[in-house]
Amino acid sequence: MLPPKILEVLGISSSDELFDEIPEAARVKGLDLPCGLAESELTAEIDAILSKNKTMDDMPTFLGGGIYRHFIPALVNEVLSRSEFYTAYTPYQPEASQGMLQALFEYQSFMSELTGMDAVNSSMYDWSTALGEAALMCSRIRHGSRFLIARSVSPERKAVLKTYLRGIDAKVQEVSYDRGSGRLDINDLRSKLGEDVFGVYLENPNYFGVLEEEVDEISSSIGETPFVVGADPLSLAIVRPPSDYGADIVIGEGHHLGTGPNFGGPLLGVFGCRKEHIRKMPGRIIGSTVDAAGRMAFCMTLQTREQHIRRDKATSNICTNEALMAVAANAYLATLGRDKLITIANLNVEKAEELSQRISKIAGFYSPIFKGSHFNEFAIGCPKLVDSVGRALIGHGVHGGIPLKQDFPELGEAMLLAVSELHTEEDLKALVQGLEAIR
Amino acid sequence: MTYRQASYDEPLLFDMDSVEACAEGLLPSAKIPDKIRRKSLDIPNLPEREVMKHFVRLSQMNFSVDSGFYPLGSCTMKYNPKINEQIARDCRATCLHPMQDESTVQGALQIMYELEEMLCIIGGVDAVTLQPAAGAHGEFTGLQMVRAYHEDRGEHRKEVIVPDTAHGTNPASAAMVGFDVIELPSKNGRIDCDALRSIVGGNTAALMLTNPNTLGMFEKDVLEVAKIVHDAGALLYYDGANFNAILGRTNPGKMDFDIVHFNLHKTFSTPHGGGGPGAGPVGVRKELEPYLPVPRIMKEDGRYRLSYDHPKSIGKVRAYFGNFGVLLRAYAYIRSNGGDGLCEVSTRAVANSNYLRKRLESVLELPFGGKRMHEFVLSGDKLKEKGIRTLDMAKRMLDYGVHAPTIYFPLIVGEAIMIEPTETESVQTLDGFVSIMESIINEPAETVRTAPHNTSVRRIDEVRAARDLIFNYRSLLDQRQREKGMKDSAGR
Numbered sequence: 056m057l058p059p060k061i062l063e064v065l066g067i068s069s070s071d072e073l074f075d076e077i078p079e080a081a082r083v084k085g086l087d088l089p090c091g092l093a094e095s096e097l098t099a100e101i102d103a104i105l106s107k108n109k110t111m112d113d114m115p116t117f118l119g120g121g122i123y124r125h126f127i128p129a130l131v132n133e134v135l136s137r138s139e140f141y142t143a144y145t146p147y148q149p150e151a152s153q154g155m156l157q158a159l160f161e162y163q164s165f166m167s168e169l170t171g172m173d174a175v176n177s178s179m180y181d182w183s184t185a186l187g188e189a190a191l192m193c194s195r196i197r198h199g200s201r202f203l204i205a206r207s208v209s210p211e212r213k214a215v216l217k218t219y220l221r222g223i224d225a226k227v228q229e230v231s232y233d234r235g236s237g238r239l240d241i242n243d244l245r246s247k248l249g250e251d252v253f254g255v256y257l258e259n260p261n262y263f264g265v266l267e268e269e270v271d272e273i274s275s276s277i278g279e280t281p282f283v284v285g286a287d288p289l290s291l292a293i294v295r296p297p298s299d300y301g302a303d304i305v306i307g308e309g310h311h312l313g314t315g316p317n318f319g320g321p322l323l324g325v326f327g328c329r330k331e332h333i334r335k336m337p338g339r340i341i342g343s344t345v346d347a348a349g350r351m352a353f354c355m356t357l358q359t360r361e362q363h364i365r366r367d368k369a370t371s372n373i374c375t376n377e378a379l380m381a382v383a384a385n386a387y388l389a390t391l392g393r394d395k396l397i398t399i400a401n402l403n404v405e406k407a408e409e410l411s412q413r414i415s416k417i418a419g420f421y422s423p424i425f426k427g428s429h430f431n432e433f434a435i436g437c438p439k440l441v442d443s444v445g446r447a448l449i450g451h452g453v454h455g456g457i458p459l460k461q462d463f464p465e466l467g468e469a470m471l472l473a474v475s476e477l478h479t480e481e482d483l484k485a486l487v488q489g490l491e492a493i494r
Numbered sequence: 495m496t497y498r499q500a501s502y503d504e505p506l507l508f509d510m511d512s513v514e515a516c517a518e519g520l521l522p523s524a525k526i527p528d529k530i531r532r533k534s535l536d537i538p539n540l541p542e543r544e545v546m547k548h549f550v551r552l553s554q555m556n557f558s559v560d561s562g563f564y565p566l567g568s569c570t571m572k573y574n575p576k577i578n579e580q581i582a583r584d585c586r587a588t589c590l591h592p593m594q595d596e597s598t599v600q601g602a603l604q605i606m607y608e609l610e611e612m613l614c615i616i617g618g619v620d621a622v623t624l625q626p627a628a629g630a631h632g633e634f635t636g637l638q639m640v641r642a643y644h645e646d647r648g649e650h651r652k653e654v655i656v657p658d659t660a661h662g663t664n665p666a667s668a669a670m671v672g673f674d675v676i677e678l679p680s681k682n683g684r685i686d687c688d689a690l691r692s693i694v695g696g697n698t699a700a701l702m703l704t705n706p707n708t709l710g711m712f713e714k715d716v717l718e719v720a721k722i723v724h725d726a727g728a729l730l731y732y733d734g735a736n737f738n739a740i741l742g743r744t745n746p747g748k749m750d751f752d753i754v755h756f757n758l759h760k761t762f763s764t765p766h767g768g769g770g771p772g773a774g775p776v777g778v779r780k781e782l783e784p785y786l787p788v789p790r791i792m793k794e795d796g797r798y799r800l801s802y803d804h805p806k807s808i809g810k811v812r813a814y815f816g817n818f819g820v821l822l823r824a825y826a827y828i829r830s831n832g833g834d835g836l837c838e839v840s841t842r843a844v845a846n847s848n849y850l851r852k853r854l855e856s857v858l859e860l861p862f863g864g865k866r867m868h869e870f871v872l873s874g875d876k877l878k879e880k881g882i883r884t885l886d887m888a889k890r891m892l893d894y895g896v897h898a899p900t901i902y903f904p905l906i907v908g909e910a911i912m913i914e915p916t917e918t919e920s921v922q923t924l925d926g927f928v929s930i931m932e933s934i935i936n937e938p939a940e941t942v943r944t945a946p947h948n949t950s951v952r953r954i955d956e957v958r959a960a961r962d963l964i965f966n967y968r969s970l971l972d973q974r975q976r977e978k979g980m981k982d983s984a985g986r
Contacts, residue, residue, distance in 0.1 A: 070844075122592055140553055318815070346954050361662075368669070
């Protein structure tokens with residue numbers, strides 16, 4: 056029932072009159088959905104459904120591939136619970152939204168420091184769409200028909216890239232990796248470069264967790280062609296920033312800086328570029344300025360690149376992004392600070408190596424498949440069908456890694472295992488014992 | 495006036511005192527090869543106490559739905575029930591890896607499967623994908639399907655028609671998918687069927703339409719529009735940004751649309767997150783189902799599974815399945831309301847909008863007259879007589895503790911002010927807003943032109959931001975040093 060005052064002011068007796076411009080033939084009478092639930096009923100019902108899930112807490116889990124579970128300081132959840140942040144929208148009125156704007160400017164600052172890029176936008180949907188947008192941006196920097204990517208890129212991201220490139224009718228071509236080290240095959244890269252290549256993309260660490268060490272050689276081979284690097288921002292606490300080796304655009308996934316895996320969303324697409332390309336960049340950018348009284352202030356800037364001004368000439372259609380996730384990453388990085396961030400990144404490297412060594416001692420297993428240096432992830436070879444290994448592990452109360460067979464058949468029965476600082480000795484032991492039982 | 499937003503001279507995190515580095519843990523692991531080991535990392539070490547104070551202060555300098563009235567047109571800034579937040583923060587939802595074995599995520603798949611089913615009913619469509627991360631991303635997805643549909647028929651239709659009142663994302667999405675954009679001029683605020691007939695043809699891939707449109711007017715000729723478009727072999731796309739207006743009264747399927755996106759963060763009350771995350775599921779009619787992104791969620795013998803075997807699919811538009819955290823909130827919202835509750839949502843949203851429109855018609859001009867749906871657009875042209883502009887009025891509203899409406903959009907209305915009150919606001923709040931607008935009009939022009947006065951900062955120099963291009967602390971430091979250098983040399 057509508058309040059009498061509304062009916063009176065509008066001079067109507069029934070709410071139906073408000074909808075009488077809808078043609079008769081297009082009307083529906085209500086919605087055939089279940090009845091509404093009281094809060095307590097809703098909680099009980101959803102509780103019952105969520106109980107059917109087994110979480111990463113319920114079973115030691117070694118899945119990665121771009122989505123990781125890391126330690127989240129309690130402070131981050133407190134910040135994310137501030138409804139002043141989460142119930143606001145895009146700061147179109149900067150004077151009333153300085154909190155969000157400053158938080159996003161700080162996020163951009165942290166990411167600029169980690170990636171070495173001159174400008175980092177205030178977020179993309181995720182790493183995969185950041186890759187799609189990066190490729191489109193390359194096509195605005197340089198004409199061409201081929202986009203080169205390392206074969207050692209996440210299959211999930213490759214699939215999204217393909218969709219994004221359809222709009223400019225460009226082709227994706229893969230550059231192989233060295234079967235011994237797992238690193239990019241530079242000779243193959245050199246043979247595939249050419250006038251019609253408008254961009255090159257590789258990930259560091261790559262999908263196999265292997266660090267690309269010959270980045271300076273790669274960079275000089277690429278020359279003037281736009282160079283896109285994908286990186287886990289956490290790894291950048293201890294690995295050279297891509298700006299150091301000539302990247303024009305740096306992208307990555309940042310959800311694990313302060314939020315959980317969320318079953319794959321929301322995530323946080325990191326996107327940064329060099330100064331000379333800023334006007335070709337997609338997404339919202341926060342800039343610093345002053346107010347009428349000369350005080351430090353922030354606002355969205357370079358909006359003439361964006362869809363609400365430029366329409367079909369915009370650099371992207373993106374509007375709603377993942378701002379709150381960027382705030383989480385800001386709070387995470389601020390809470391940890393330099394020392395703890397480096398410590399955590401180091402722990403990931405060391406735990407991965409330790410686990411890899413322990414698995415190498417299990418008869419039948421081969422670990423790691425690649426001899427290059429790893430960050431937090433590594434591939435192993437299994438003595439049995441990788442899917443059956445995965446199932447057997449679940450039977451042991453452990454969730455193994457990502458099976459690589461379908462996307463990288465050349466590796467045989469291979470599995471990609473990810474470790475983090477959260478894995479305890481018991482977790483590692485459970486995995487090792489689970490694998491031993493398979494033998 | 496009593497409103498005053500918190501205002502702190504809150505330093506940037508990087509300007510705070512960093513605690514001296516401790517000896518351990520400072521260097522990258524020796525396991526990182528020298529060739530790629532990082533040499534330095536310039537990030538402060540801050541005490542937790544300072545960090546928390548910082549973020550609480552920033553939050554207090556941020557206007558939000560929970561702080562006050564937020565009639566930002568086209569964005570549907572309704573109140574977000576807190577139970578949805580509590581549910582979405584449950585570890586059984588947040589601590590799931592998207593690559594987990596299907597047997598371990600049956601609950602999550604059930605939520606998504608049932609949400610798809612409910613969106614089918616709400617949208618009058620046959621199948622839904624939850625993958626797109628936002629409304630614009632839904633448009634991108636839908637238009638990829640338009641392209642795939644025509645190509646599958648051996649046709650290479652190149653044009654997408656969008657009305658001149660359309661959201662900017664429509665033409666931008668069409669361009670991203672490789673279409674040429676044809677703008678359709680409106681007539682008296684609505685689609686002109688004759689104009690449409692004259693531009694539609696064998697090269698038309700689709701028409702994108704928002705209904706009600708961005709003026710808040712219902713496109714009464716929608717069925718005729720659909721016929722014109724379909725007769726030309728093209729598809730009709732529904733931009734679901736304004737879905738709040740039609741819940742349970744009509745639906746895109748009934749209006750003969752082929753593809754529709756939903757903005758869960760608008761209609762289904764998942765919070766906007768200060769700019770995101772959102773979610774933009776896309777629904778289609780049967781003929782278009784083969785083109786939906788993979789994976790699809792299937793239910794067989796009471797078990798849920800992910801299916802990738804769809805050869806005509808457009809592929810993936812983002813990693814994994816969508817913004818699950820947002821989907822879960824929308825699921826909770828729809829289940830709380832039920833069918834009847836959702837009908838009340840649209841009824842009250844449209845009633846609130848018309849109530850406010852009626853009361854404000856005497857304050858500012860309402861172009862094209864008549865009734866409106868969930869939102870309406872006033873023209874601020876007559877403010878010019880008082881020496882102020884729409885922008886000034888919007889800034890002055892902030893001083894009264896309300897967020898400004900959307901301004902200067904749609905482009906066909908001069909000095910546009912686009913107001914969407916949503917269903918969650920009381921008559922008292924709406925009356926208060928009317929009084930605020932009335933007072934502002936009667937205030938001295940100078941007060942309004944120099945607004946805002948009560949926000950955490952005064953009017954911001956946006957031109958300077960676009961000129962200086964300072965996007966991070968490093969550039970800000972450089973600028974400070976340059977300015978200090980100039981001052982020093984001037985002082986000598």
